[in-house]
Amino acid sequence: MIKAEIPFCPTCTYSKATRKTWKGKVLSKPLKETEYPGQCVSVDSFELATARFTAQIKGVLTKKRYRLGTIYVAHFSDLSYAFLQENETSKETLKGKLAFEQYARELGVEIEHYHADNGRFMDNAFINHVK
DSSP: OOOOOOOOOOHHHHHHHOOSTTTOOOOOOOOOOOTTTTOOEEEEEEEEEEEEEOOSOOOOOOOOOOEEEEEEEEEETTEEEEESSSSSOHHHHHHHHHHHHHHHHTTOOOOOEEESGGGGGGGGHHHHHHO
């Protein structure tokens, strides 16, 4: 009896593939445990692949575009809030922080702690404003 190697079939290999964790990491990590609303909020920034128009109802048309944004996620309730920005300045980031805090206050929540990575959130302006 002659033994022959079975030829490689990319389609068969692809159909047998399954998603596995990378180096033992969990695919979905739970947020930090909190006991009440406003105790901890995660913050991160993102960049849009293509610039979007700035919202405008009336007046002279503008060429302003949203390119960036900041997203806030409350750990207690998983409430998400996104703030679109025209540029990557500390001033725009602080506008988003103030808008989120105003929104939280309207819901009766005071924010106690922000959990953020480095980047724009390590600027002195943001840190001093949080203090």
